[in-house]
Amino acid sequence: MFVTGLVLAAGASRRxxxxxxxxxxxxxxxxxxxxxxxxxxxxxxxxxxxxxxxEAIRRGVDLSGFDVVENPGFAGGCGSxxxxxxxxxxxxxxxxVLLLGDQPGVRTGSVRRLVEHASGxxxxxxxxxxxxxxxxxxxxxxxxxxxxxxGDKAVWKLLHSGRYDVAEVPVEGxxxxxxxxxxxxxxxxxxTGTAP
Numbered sequence: 344m345f346v347t348g349l350v351l352a353a354g355a356s357r358r359x360x361x362x363x364x365x366x367x368x369x370x371x372x373x374x375x376x377x378x379x380x381x382x383x384x385x386x387x388x389x390x391x392x393x394x395x396x397x398e399a400i401r402r403g404v405d406l407s408g409f410d411v412v413e414n415p416g417f418a419g420g421c422g423s424x425x426x427x428x429x430x431x432x433x434x435x436x437x438x439x440v441l442l443l444g445d446q447p448g449v450r451t452g453s454v455r456r457l458v459e460h461a462s463g464x465x466x467x468x469x470x471x472x473x474x475x476x477x478x479x480x481x482x483x484x485x486x487x488x489x490x491x492x493x494g495d496k497a498v499w500k501l502l503h504s505g506r507y508d509v510a511e512v513p514v515e516g517x518x519x520x521x522x523x524x525x526x527x528x529x530x531x532x533x534x535t536g537t538a539p
Contacts (some may be wrong), residue, residue, distance in 0.1 A: 448519030
């Protein structure tokens with residue numbers, strides 16, 4: 344099956360006060376780390392959405408190999424990035440895997456496990472030791488739903504709607520830190536034993 348990987352990186356970082364995509368992390372940046380994970384997953388197409396701090400990201404992050412989708416409505420939440428990106432998904436795609444650009448702790452192995460074990464379901468999500476978390480899997484028959492998303496937490500609302508079977512795929516570890524605040528960033532650095 345042809346699978347597209349989509350990295351969401353259009354956020355304005357309002358709670359953090361500076362572009363979180365460009366925060367230093369393990370010798371690169373948060374976004375570069377997530378893009379490296381996506382690039383290592385064997386997707387047939389890789390995409391990234393930009394919005395807030397787009398120009399700075401284009402200057403500071405190597406986006407080669409990725410189809411870049413600009414989201415001028417990025418203030419409308421993740422839903423707007425997903426819906427805006429659907430028109431650029433390759434027509435051969437049978438599924439889409441969604442990753443967050445500010446969650447560099449997601450492992451390539453977790454993504455591959457999700458793809459392998461969720462492929463028979465319309466939706467899939469990772470089941471970590473402490474709960475559900477990204478990445479998400481969406482089969483082609485949900486692409487219309489994704490194209491109509493709006494607002495924040497839109498995929499979670501779709502997940503919990505009860506309208507589709509959801510494959511919960513067990514993966515190792517706890518839900519990786521999603522960096523929204525400076526405290527989140529410090530916690531992430533603490534996990535890796537690095538200082539800000």
